[in-house]
Amino acid sequence: MRMPTPDPDILARRSAVAARLRAVLPEDAVIDASEELVAYECDALSAYRCPPLAVVLPRSTAEVASALRVCWEEGVPVVPRGSGTSLAGGALPTADSVILGVARLNRVLETSLEDRVIRVQTGVTNISVTQAVQSDGFFYAPDPSSQLACAIAGNIAMNSGGAHCLKYGVTTNNLLGVTFVTMQGEVMEIGGAHLDAPGLDLLGVICGSEGQLGVVTEATLRILAAPEGARPILFGFETSAVAGACVADIIRAGVIPVALEFMDGPAIRVCEEFAQAGYPLNAGALLIVEVEGSPAEIDDQLARIRAIAAGHAPLAVREAATPEEAAAIWLGRKSAFGAMGQISDYMCLDGTIPVGALPEVLSRIEALSAQYGLGVANIFHAGDGNMHPLIMFDANKPGDLEKCEAFGADILRLCVEVGGCLTGEHGVGVEKRELMTAQFTADDMTAQMAVKDVFDPKWLLNPGKVFPLATVEGHRMAAE
Amino acid sequence: MSLAEALAPASEAEAAEAVRDGGPFEIVGGGARLALGRPVEAAPLSTLRLDAVTLYEPQALTLVAGAGARLDAIEAMLAAEGQRLPFEPMDPRPLLGSDGPLTLGGVAATNASGPRRIQAGACRDSLIGVRLVDGRGTVLKNGGRVMKNVTGYDLVKLMCGAYGVLGLLTEVAFKLQPIPETSATLVLRGLDEARAIAALSMALGSPFDVTGAAHAAGETLARIEGFEASVAYRAAELRKALAAFGEAEIVMDDPARWAAVRDATPLAGAQGAVWRLSLRPSDGPKAVAALREAGAAQDALYDWGGGLVWLLTPEDGDAGAAAIRAEVSRRGGHATLFRAGQATRRAVAPFHPEPAPVAALSAGLRAKFDPAGKLNPGRMAP
Numbered sequence: 072m073r074m075p076t077p078d079p080d081i082l083a084r085r086s087a088v089a090a091r092l093r094a095v096l097p098e099d100a101v102i103d104a105s106e107e108l109v110a111y112e113c114d115a116l117s118a119y120r121c122p123p124l125a126v127v128l129p130r131s132t133a134e135v136a137s138a139l140r141v142c143w144e145e146g147v148p149v150v151p152r153g154s155g156t157s158l159a160g161g162a163l164p165t166a167d168s169v170i171l172g173v174a175r176l177n178r179v180l181e182t183s184l185e186d187r188v189i190r191v192q193t194g195v196t197n198i199s200v201t202q203a204v205q206s207d208g209f210f211y212a213p214d215p216s217s218q219l220a221c222a223i224a225g226n227i228a229m230n231s232g233g234a235h236c237l238k239y240g241v242t243t244n245n246l247l248g249v250t251f252v253t254m255q256g257e258v259m260e261i262g263g264a265h266l267d268a269p270g271l272d273l274l275g276v277i278c279g280s281e282g283q284l285g286v287v288t289e290a291t292l293r294i295l296a297a298p299e300g301a302r303p304i305l306f307g308f309e310t311s312a313v314a315g316a317c318v319a320d321i322i323r324a325g326v327i328p329v330a331l332e333f334m335d336g337p338a339i340r341v342c343e344e345f346a347q348a349g350y351p352l353n354a355g356a357l358l359i360v361e362v363e364g365s366p367a368e369i370d371d372q373l374a375r376i377r378a379i380a381a382g383h384a385p386l387a388v389r390e391a392a393t394p395e396e397a398a399a400i401w402l403g404r405k406s407a408f409g410a411m412g413q414i415s416d417y418m419c420l421d422g423t424i425p426v427g428a429l430p431e432v433l434s435r436i437e438a439l440s441a442q443y444g445l446g447v448a449n450i451f452h453a454g455d456g457n458m459h460p461l462i463m464f465d466a467n468k469p470g471d472l473e474k475c476e477a478f479g480a481d482i483l484r485l486c487v488e489v490g491g492c493l494t495g496e497h498g499v500g501v502e503k504r505e506l507m508t509a510q511f512t513a514d515d516m517t518a519q520m521a522v523k524d525v526f527d528p529k530w531l532l533n534p535g536k537v538f539p540l541a542t543v544e545g546h547r548m549a550a551e
Numbered sequence: 552m553s554l555a556e557a558l559a560p561a562s563e564a565e566a567a568e569a570v571r572d573g574g575p576f577e578i579v580g581g582g583a584r585l586a587l588g589r590p591v592e593a594a595p596l597s598t599l600r601l602d603a604v605t606l607y608e609p610q611a612l613t614l615v616a617g618a619g620a621r622l623d624a625i626e627a628m629l630a631a632e633g634q635r636l637p638f639e640p641m642d643p644r645p646l647l648g649s650d651g652p653l654t655l656g657g658v659a660a661t662n663a664s665g666p667r668r669i670q671a672g673a674c675r676d677s678l679i680g681v682r683l684v685d686g687r688g689t690v691l692k693n694g695g696r697v698m699k700n701v702t703g704y705d706l707v708k709l710m711c712g713a714y715g716v717l718g719l720l721t722e723v724a725f726k727l728q729p730i731p732e733t734s735a736t737l738v739l740r741g742l743d744e745a746r747a748i749a750a751l752s753m754a755l756g757s758p759f760d761v762t763g764a765a766h767a768a769g770e771t772l773a774r775i776e777g778f779e780a781s782v783a784y785r786a787a788e789l790r791k792a793l794a795a796f797g798e799a800e801i802v803m804d805d806p807a808r809w810a811a812v813r814d815a816t817p818l819a820g821a822q823g824a825v826w827r828l829s830l831r832p833s834d835g836p837k838a839v840a841a842l843r844e845a846g847a848a849q850d851a852l853y854d855w856g857g858g859l860v861w862l863l864t865p866e867d868g869d870a871g872a873a874a875i876r877a878e879v880s881r882r883g884g885h886a887t888l889f890r891a892g893q894a895t896r897r898a899v900a901p902f903h904p905e906p907a908p909v910a911a912l913s914a915g916l917r918a919k920f921d922p923a924g925k926l927n928p929g930r931m932a933p
Contacts, residue, residue, distance in 0.1 A: 240676060297758060491697050515703075
């Protein structure tokens with residue numbers, strides 16, 4: 072995969088740039104020894120690696136602004152980095168870029184239960200936000216599966232989702248305000264502890280801009296009162312089409328579960344072998360449905376859902392009677408990626424489709440699987456249409472990764488063709504950059520790039536992400 | 552020129568051509584919101600003929616329709632399937648004394664959100680896709696029809712609440728929600744404003760999923776929605792939890808009461824300017840008390856648990872702008888002049904002035920999307 076060509080002039084000025092950064096930052100906040108830079112050469116899309124020019128690890132907004140100002144003056148690209156858990160290569164450096172890591176911005180600044188907000192520095196992990204308020208009966212809703220490790224900064228950059236977004240929304244719906252530093256080193260407050268914008272919704276476009284508009288150092292997040300309890304139920308169905316019809320009926324009946332997870336036959340078998348969660352191996356598809364409330368409310372909702380599922384001849388029904396049984400139902404689903412990793416290298420995609428298109432999309436993925444000769448298992452946030460096909464390949468076999476990427480690209484084009492999109496929660500990054508033309512016209516992309524022109528006129532922030540390289544080059548050339 | 556004679560393109564392509572070849576325009580749906588923001592001096596361009604329902608899939612909770620689609624017709628269509636727009640769009644007509652039909656485009660362009668904003672999100676949170684014509688006459692799309700979409704930058708949010716200054720919306724896509732079986736409203740009486748907001752904070756901090764939290768005309772209201780048995784249980788539990796604030800009356804299914812909160816109708820008949828303050832909820836009553844002390848506030852109505860204050864002020868001089876903005880800015884919030892005469896809306900910036908670096912970004916975006924100032928010129932900023 073091509074990345075922007077490093078500027079030889081910047082490479083030649085490495086020590087001068089590092090010296091200027093050291094002049095404005097504490098000694099231990101600047102890393103430029105090559106053996107230490109290796110730790111920053113990739114994120115969770117580890118097939119692609121490139122050590123950066125240098126790394127800065129500021130401890131305050133003022134230090135972030137100082138570092139950015141130096142890079143702006145030096146014309147050096149900057150790659151913002153949270154915890155480096157991006158599956159899309161969102162934090163992949165170029166050789167001439169400075170990584171700006173927010174790991175040391177790790178304090179909770181204010182918690183207000185009466186206003187239902189928390190203010191954090193953005194290097195804190197996603198889980199630590201909930202941990203800060205859970206003893207008071209509150210939680211932070213977005214829960215990406217990397218939540219133990221991923222940073223709020225990365226969640227904001229990618230507009231991360233999670234299993235519970237059907238009811239609670241994704242990051243952008245739970246983010247109220249940010250301290251934002253532009254590439255020029257200008258610091259501003261956007262939003263706050265209130266619920267809407269005074270003018271244009273800049274916060275809305277900053278969230279999900281993949282670190283290309285500025286660096287978010289602090290965030291005000293909505294916290295919600297936790298429900299009294301939650302309980303899952305598991306159904307096995309003969310085919311994916313039957314499971315899909317059941318999902319549609321649940322939603323039509325006015326029941327909005329907090330989670331509605333789908334697994335196809337191959338995913339069931341891989342997860343069961345790994346986790347021994349007691350999943351029905353004879354089923355062609357499985358649904359895990361979780362509802363919330365008091366015990367009586369949960370009973371009532373689950374009764375409604377059971378009645379709907381009964382109309383689709385389930386092969387298996389398992390309702391959790393105890394917390395242990397609930398954990399067992401979730402165990403297989405939550406260990407899906409680990410289970411897959413045990414048996415094969417795999418690539419995980421996250422295209423979204425209209426939920427009604429599920430049967431068609433699954434049968435076409437099956438046909439593509441046969442055509443490419445690569446296995447695929449499907450996991451799916453069924454309520455919101457966010458697919459997670461896991462394509463299996465052998466990284467040691469020459470040509471297999473390329474074949475896998477071509478298969479993945481076909482699946483994502485298929486998602487767009489049926490009315491969906493390339494990415495529902497992982498972001499475009501470098502991974503899906505060149506596929507943007509499948510979803511957007513040249514004009515659509517020009518409009519998005521115009522936003523970048525306003526925020527980052529020299530295009531120094533997070534180069535090589537989101538837009539096809541040739542499209543960016545054309546846009547930049549036309550501007551000059 | 553009257554609205555009846557307005558240029559009214561019948562298709563997105565015609566709308567694009569109109570913008571490319573003409574302008575500047577004042578974008579008009581049904582005309583109900585023309586008195587919002589700074590007055591615009593330009594020929595009207597109507598979206599009313601862009602009113603087709605492109606797609607409605609109840610099983611996917613998804614609606615896509617033209618910007619000119621009438622809100623009442625859409626709501627009736629959704630209700631027939633037991634569904635609705637989640638964010639309870641505000642109807643500005645009682646307050647503004649305007650008429651004409653509300654349109655989906657007008658709702659999206661003004662991010663018009665009602666009491667349920669605290670639980671189901673604002674209009675901007677339900678808006679999942681837009682098509683639009685920018686100031687050059689270029690047709691653009693962003694987002695789509697699926698609920699989870701992080702492909703490229705989120706221009707949907709940017710367009711929502713942009714009052715048309717970045718583009719003429721031609722089509723909008725919304726995420727929907729089921730209409731619950733029933734609802735209950737807890738009514739507490741006789742609380743002063745600070746105590747009322749404290750009660751609402753307690754309600755919103757409870758696990759009982761409150762979907763409305765308001766204080767108006769001496770009544771403090773908390774709404775619960777859902778299946779019948781669940782609503783009965785949660786209303787009773789919440790009543791116990793709020794016992795320290797008095798004995799709440801429980802009123803079943805009372806849409807009129809919530810429509811009055813949504814539209815701030817208690818202030819509709821009163822003379823004067825109406826401001827819309829957006830604040831940290833616990834700051835709501837503090838700001839109002841300070842403004843009353845300074846003589847810059849009369850009646851106040853609280854929604855969003857205290858975070859949204861509708862404030863009546865005398866419409867003389869700057870209609871209280873300097874005092875209100877100083878008080879609200881000090882608390883990190885903002886204030887919009889929602890209702891005032893044309894002269895006042897010319898003299899006083901209706902939208903809260905932004906700090907210079909933020910204002911520069913907003914101006915930069917307006918210049919990119921509408922370089923010649925063809926779309927609602929001056930509506931948000933001169």
